[in-house]
Amino acid sequence: MTSSDRTFVVTGGTSGLGYECARNLALDPSNTVVITGRDAMRTRELAATIGARGMALDLSSRPSVSAFVAELVAADLPPLSGLVCNAGVQFTRRTLTVDGMEATFATNHLGHLGLVNDLLDHLTAPARIIMVSSRTHDPEQFTGMPHPLTATARELAYPPPPTESAQRDARRRYTTSKLANVQTAYQLARELAPRDITVNAFDPGLMPGTGLARDANAVQRLAWRTIARALVVLPGVRTPRGSGADLAWLVAAPDREGITGQYLVGRRPVRSSVASSDEPVQHALYRDSLELLAELDARAES
Numbered sequence: 145m146t147s148s149d150r151t152f153v154v155t156g157g158t159s160g161l162g163y164e165c166a167r168n169l170a171l172d173p174s175n176t177v178v179i180t181g182r183d184a185m186r187t188r189e190l191a192a193t194i195g196a197r198g199m200a201l202d203l204s205s206r207p208s209v210s211a212f213v214a215e216l217v218a219a220d221l222p223p224l225s226g227l228v229c230n231a232g233v234q235f236t237r238r239t240l241t242v243d244g245m246e247a248t249f250a251t252n253h254l255g256h257l258g259l260v261n262d263l264l265d266h267l268t269a270p271a272r273i274i275m276v277s278s279r280t281h282d283p284e285q286f287t288g289m290p291h292p293l294t295a296t297a298r299e300l301a302y303p304p305p306p307t308e309s310a311q312r313d314a315r316r317r318y319t320t321s322k323l324a325n326v327q328t329a330y331q332l333a334r335e336l337a338p339r340d341i342t343v344n345a346f347d348p349g350l351m352p353g354t355g356l357a358r359d360a361n362a363v364q365r366l367a368w369r370t371i372a373r374a375l376v377v378l379p380g381v382r383t384p385r386g387s388g389a390d391l392a393w394l395v396a397a398p399d400r401e402g403i404t405g406q407y408l409v410g411r412r413p414v415r416s417s418v419a420s421s422d423e424p425v426q427h428a429l430y431r432d433s434l435e436l437l438a439e440l441d442a443r444a445e446s
């Protein structure tokens with residue numbers, strides 16, 4: 145090991161944006177790259193194709209997050225310098241975790257916050273955390289997606305039955321989780337500044353053809369894979385390859401050293417939604433989410 149050797153963890157590195165980000169990071173021989181996916185063997189096989197390591201992680205399960213952290217620490221890798229919170233799910237109907245939590249919120253937001261917390265003492269400063277969000281968190285971007293909800297973390301984790309179509313409700317849960325990713329990035333940026341850990345949020349743009357539509361029906365999936373790919377000439381539409389390179393730059397490039405609390409579209413810092421910038425709301429989401437995580441941990445131990 146040399147002094148420049150570093151480890152990067154990319155959640156959801158088996159597909160789409162995460163795979164491309166990890167592939168870019170692994171091009172530098174001084175980087176050890178760990179990708180995660182829910183299926184251990186499949187993740188290891190995919191990791192091997194890019195010279196990375198693969199480990200199992202299901203963000204919707206606290207025991208799985210704990211097992212992943214234990215495996216990572218036991219692997220005794222070079223200093224952990226970067227964590228890319230990239231994994232994400234979007235459902236087409238109300239979906240619950242084994243703990244009875246709304247699964248989009250539990251996976252995209254709560255799972256990543258729990259992972260960050262569990263890895264904090266294993267990050268070696270100066271370190272970076274990136275939260276992958278989406279412009280769909282911002283109603284002013286007119287993405288055609290339902291506006292995010294304004295609700296407490298507990299209400300988002302344990303919502304009442306849908307009052308709109310199942311598909312629209314599920315999409316709203318997605319944009320809400322992506323808003324939570326931005327809010328959490330800002331809150332963590334303040335929390336972790338004294339530890340020399342930077343936290344930024346990233347919008348990769350619309351990337352047709354990734355696995356994000358895996359829960360959609362056959363016609364929608366075909367459209368996502370074929371017609372939508374042709375849209376790549378339009379502004380705001382990107383490829384996983386292009387956005388993956390941007391994401392790798394964000395977590396590893398020397399020119400990003402010490403920059404924290406930004407929301408970037410590709411490599412450009414921009415203003416995120418009005419709702420995302422409310423500090424008391426960011427703090428309340430963080431505080432209540434930690435409480436929910438503590439409850440899950442207590443349940444897992446009992």
Ligand SMILES: NC(=O)c1ccc[n+]([C@@H]2O[C@H](COP(=O)([O-])OP(=O)(O)OC[C@H]3O[C@@H](n4cnc5c(N)ncnc54)[C@H](OP(=O)(O)O)[C@@H]3O)[C@@H](O)[C@H]2O)c1
Pocket residue numbers: 155156157158159160161162180181182183201202203204229230231232233251276277278279347348349350351352354355356357384
């Ligand atoms: N595609 C777009 O247009 C778009 C636009 C804006 C933002 N984004 C964001 O970009 C990120 C990556 O999305 P993508 O389009 O690349 O999607 P993708 O191809 O579906 O990749 C998602 C990744 O998440 C992992 N994953 C799914 N459920 C998980 C769980 N419960 N626990 C842990 N990992 C899980 C998947 O791995 P396994 O299935 O192997 O577990 C996969 O590697 C997401 O955060 C998404 O919100 C995407």
